[in-house]
Amino acid sequence: MGILLAVVTAVCWGSIVLVSQKLGGDSYSQTLGMTLGALVFSIITFFIVSPDINTLVLTIGAISGALWVVGQRFQFASVDHLGVAKAVPLSTGMQLFGTTLFGVLVFHEWKTKTEIIVGIIAIVVIILGAVFTSIKDKSNEDGGGNTKKGLLILLLSTAGYVGYVVIVNWFKIGGWEAILPQAAGMFVGGLLLTFTGKPFNKFAIRNIITGLIWSTGNITLLLSLPKIGVATSFSLSQTGIIISTLGGIFILKEKKSKRQVIFVIAGCLLIIAGGVMLGFTKS
Template sequence: MFSLAILLVLGSGFLHSVWNLYTKRSMNKNIFLWFCQLVAIIIFLPWTIMEWDSASITSTGWWIILASMFLHGLYIKLLAAVYTVGDLSQVYPIMRGTSPLLVPLLGVSLLHEKLTALGWIGVITIVVGIALLSNLNFKRRESPSLKAPLLALAVGVCIASYIVVDKVALNYVSAVVLNEATNVGNLLVLSWAAFTSQGIRKELSVNWRIILLGGLLAPAGYLLFLFALSLGPLAQLAPMREIGTVFGTIMGIFILREKQGRRRLISSILITMGIITLGIWG
C-alpha cells in the first residue's frame, strides 16, 4: 500500500507543477485562479454529493474543516500575489521547500509520527537542494526587492499548515468532500479581487481552455495527495510531494526560458536523492 501512496504523491507533485505553470502564464492571477476554483467546484460537485454525509461530522470536525478552508484560502490568495511579482523558478522552490522542513517536524511533534535517522538526512538533503535551487541572491541588479521571496515563504508556511490540518480532517470527511470544501473557500477568498479587477472577459476569452484544464488538474492533484495520506504517514509522504519542485524548475527553464538552468538542474538532482532516501529509508 505504501508503494501506491508513493506513486500517488509523485503524480500529485507533477500535476501541481503543471497548474502552477499555467497560473504563472496567466494574465491576471486572481481572475485565473477564481475561474479555476469555479470549474473545480462544478466538476467535483456530483462526486461530493455522493460522498456527503453531514450527520457523521462532529462539531470538532466542522471546526477542522473550517480551519482547512481558511488556510487554503490564505494560500490561494498569497499564491496569486507571489506569481504576480516573482518568476516560477524563483518562488516555486521556496514555496515547496518550506513544507519539507516544517511538515515532518509538525507530523512528528503533533501527530506522534516517526522518522528514522536516514529519513531526517533525506529531509535535510531536500531542504539543502531547494535552498540552492532558490538561488536567493539579493544583489540589486538581480533582485531589488524581498517581496517575492517573502511571499513565497508565507505560501510555504500555509502549505505546511494546511497539510497537517487536512491530515486530521480526513478523520471526519472523505478526501473528495474536504477538497470541495477548500475549493469553495478559495472561491470566496478570491471573489472580491476577481470582481473588482479589470479584465475578467479578457482572461476568460484568452485562457478559457487552460482554465478548464487547471480547474481539473489543481483539485485532482491534491486529491491524489489526500488519498495517499490515507495510506501512509504524513512525515514521509509530504516531503516526497515536493518532487514537484523539480518538475516546476524544469518547466521554468525549458518552457519559460528562465536563467541559471545548469545550477537548478543539479539542485533538482540533489532534491531527488533526498526524496528517494526519505521514501525508502525514512
C-alpha cells in the same frame, strides 16, 4: 498504493504553475479561476461518490480550503517577483520543511533512530536544494528588493499550504468527505482575496483548467494521507517540482545564465532526493 497516489499528485501539481502561466492572467484571475475549477470538480465528485458530510467535516474542510487559497494566491504573486524557476523550488522546500516538522513533532511519524537520522539528512538536502535554486549572477541582480519581497510573500504562501494539509489530518477528515467543503472554502477565500484585483475576466475562465488539474492532485493527496502519513505523502507529492522548474526555463523561456541553469537543475535534484529520502522514513 499510497505512494502511487502521491506520485499522481506530484505530476498534477508540478504542472499547475506552468499551465497557469501559459493560460495567462495575473495572480488574481489565476487564483479565482483555480477555485472555480476546484468547485466544479468537487460538485461533480460529490454526486458520484455521495460522501457522508457532517458539521465537523464542513467546518474543517472549509478552513482547509481557505488556507489553501492563501497558499496559492501568494505563490502566484511570488512568481511575479522571483519567476517560476526560482519561486516554485523555494516554495517546495519551505512546504516540505513545514509539513515534515508537523508530521514528526505533532503526529509522531518518525519513530525509530534510523527514521530520525534519515529524516534530518533529508531536510538538510532539501534546504540546500532550495538555496541552489535561488543563486543568481551579478549580471542580473535586482538589488535584492524583488527577491526579499518575493521571499516574504512565499512565507505567507507556505503558512497557508502547510495549514491546509495539516488540519485535515489533525481532525482525521477523509479525502472524499473533505473535497466539497474544501472547494467551498477555496472559492469564498478566493473571492475575498482577489476582488480588489478585478479577477472576473477571460483569464479566470481559462484557469478553470488549472483548478481541475489541482483538484485531481488534491484528492489523490487526501487519499494518500491516512495510508502513508503527512511527512511522506506531502513530500513525495512535491517532487513534481522538476516539471514546473525546468518548464519555467525551457518552456516559458525565463532568462537564466548557464551557471544559474546548472544550479537550478542541481537544486531540483537535491529537493527530489530529499523528498524520496523522507519517503523512506515511513515505517
